[in-house]
Amino acid sequence: MTTYLLERALLPDGVHDDVHVEVVDGRFAAVEPGVLASAAERLNGLTVPGLANTHSHAFHRALRGRTQRERGSFWTWREQMYAVAERLDPDTYLALATATFREMVAAGITCVGEFHYLHHRPDGRPYDDPNAMGLALIEAARVAGLRITLLDTLYLSSGFGAPPEGAQVRYDDGSAEDWAARVDGLAGSDAALVAGALHSVRALPSEPGAALAPLAAWADGRPLHVHLSEQVAENDGCRAAYGVTPTRLLADHGLLGPMTSAVHATHLTADDIALLGEARAFASFCPTTERDLGDGVGPSRALRDAGARLTLGSDSHAVIDLFEEMRAVELDERLVSQQRGHWQAAELLEAATTTGHASLGWDDAGAIAVGMRADLVTLDTASPRTAGTGADEHTVVFAAGAADVTQTMVDGRIVFRQAEAGQVGRELATAIGKVWEL
Known part of the structure; x- marks a missing residue:
């Protein structure tokens, strides 16, 4: 089991602060708003479903x-x-x-x-x-x-x-x-x-x-x-x-x-x-x-x-x-x-x-809820695009961009951290260069 404390998260019933989540075998085993768990890894920013x-x-x-x-x-x-x-x-x-x-x-x-x-x-x-x-x-x-x-x-x-x-x-x-x-x-x-x-x-x-x-x-x-x-x-x-x-x-x-x-x-x-x-x-x-x-x-x-x-x-x-x-x-x-x-x-x-x-055939994904696949996307709410926008669903849709993603989790595994963005760019340049034989 892995536990996280989401500073702010978009759940099915709206935005909540201090959301404690437990992930077991790639799925959410617990999602509890307003619970401070000192042992949990803290994800700062606004976290939304994958x-x-x-x-x-x-x-x-x-x-x-x-x-x-x-x-x-x-x-x-x-x-x-x-x-x-x-x-x-x-x-x-x-x-x-x-x-x-x-x-x-x-x-x-x-x-x-x-x-x-x-x-x-x-x-x-x-x-x-x-x-x-x-x-x-x-x-x-x-x-x-x-x-x-x-x-x-x-x-x-x-x-x-x-x-x-x-x-x-x-x-x-x-x-x-x-x-x-x-x-x-x-x-x-x-x-x-x-x-x-x-x-x-x-x-x-x-x-x-x-x-x-x-x-x-x-x-x-x-x-x-x-x-x-x-x-x-x-x-x-x-x-x-x-x-x-x-x-x-x-x-x-x-x-x-x-x-x-x-x-x-x-x-x-x-x-x-x-x-x-x-x-x-x-x-x-x-x-x-x-x-x-x-x-x-x-x-x-x-x-x-x-x-x-x-x-x-x-x-x-x-x-x-x-x-x-x-x-x-x-x-x-x-x-x-x-x-x-x-x-x-x-x-x-x-x-x-x-x-x-x-x-796409995945009825068990797309929401931060118990039993669903543990996909989490965390956004920086203090970037030049998102600062002062309210840190809610309106921030996600009408302010944020891909560059504001600080971390992505799929089925309980962290697959991207913002520090890796440069490496992603280099991989793209290499792969596309081979296609065009640059």
Whole structure:
């Protein structure tokens, strides 16, 4: 058993001072506000539950700072992303993902949903172990110290039935049945779950039911994530190919449900919003990537009011800072509506903690409460960003940033202290340099 005294902590019923917690076998065995325990290790600052990053492409971290040099578009950015995808093998992927996940724990992220489609060799042939690249991601998470839900992704087409081309041949398993057979060879653990994803409706064959039926059968009862309506061009292409919106296509084939996460969900019709709400689906918003790529602002509040549940991700890692993602949801709504007050701080923090973890299959994480996984993120409340802001949930959402994280604990193990930030940066520089052969 390990005991801690949290100077100030955000519990399910609000902020409390002097919170005594006991951790046994990686879970909270006691959480007692107002109890001074002299023998306990004291954590100064404001301590909050661990954050869940529900949408990540680890290898995109190599693009930061390199895609801003020309005006471009989502589609020109995609070509630069493909250039990175072509360079990676299991060893360089392991190094890059480990460094990227280390940046995440430094930012208070204790669990990641890794949307994984970089499956095979550059020419499309499987590795000797067909899951070598997925296993590299699971190992990277273990080394970095955070939990992972590996969202192994079905990708069969370069666009509405057209064959994969270029870097995309690495993504393709040939059929949904072959994809499922490969994924069934992956084993999870107490710190790693294996779940499914559909890259997008663009990645489906000309007869979408041939892929969607077996995907729905495989994913039954498990998290299923999908890029949904990220671009207007995706919606137009789906209507031209299949006669319906992407959301309606998924609904008609039984892929919308309470374990479905619609990633981005940016360009939706009123009917789309109603379908996602009725399904009690999750909506994984990634505001820093969506603004970086010029995607647009999704209807976050309308989705929530319809019954969908908000979660947050860092996606392409233009920024890895879920505090920024939280407040961006509200601030982006203000820009679109020219009104304030769409989201309360507590709602956004819930999206980044309990709801985010649930969307990744971890219902036992995201709160400082007895029986939950012992994830703790401690923030400096006297930094230039947080000083004088009240040291409560409003500080977390509307003032703090990743640089204010002083310590991160995952399943009762301390995986980051602020003094290690420089080392994390050096690891990133080395791993990214190898990708670009600098």
